[in-house]
Amino acid sequence: MSSSQGRIVMITGRLGYNPKTQRYGLLVADLWEHTGLHCGERLEIEVNGVWLKTRMEMNPKRQWYLTDTPYCGNLENIQARVSRTLQEAR
Template sequence: MATGRLGYNSVNDRYGLLVSDLWEHSGFHCGEGLEVMVDDKWVQTRMEMCWNDDGSHDWYLVGTPYCGDLEYVRARV
């Protein structure tokens, strides 16, 4: 299991998993599972995306408080 932090990959317009500033997973797809740290506990979740009325989109992690800017969220796969 690889543990690191989420980071935005501008090459593929997705959030991926960075370990020591190297891409362990270059970009999660909608519905793809991972675990994230919430209140010092690992929580299973999945990556999803919602479209806003202005045509922009936000990434979010189902069942967690994380939505929008996911940079530096501690995660593992």
């Protein structure tokens, strides 16, 4: 029986609204790396050169916001990163 191992990496890009999913996703070089973040999904954003941990949420007014940050509503082009597990070949 083989065990699967993975390495966690951070994928860095910018937030952009994806009309197909009606969610904010992560764009890298204008390509979707993550097509749509869900409520409660964790990510990090860069503020003044510091990476802050946050979560994507939606308020009662149906506006997307990032927890523990002042960002609400228009989240376009905020520098962000998400973690990914890369499966390593054996």
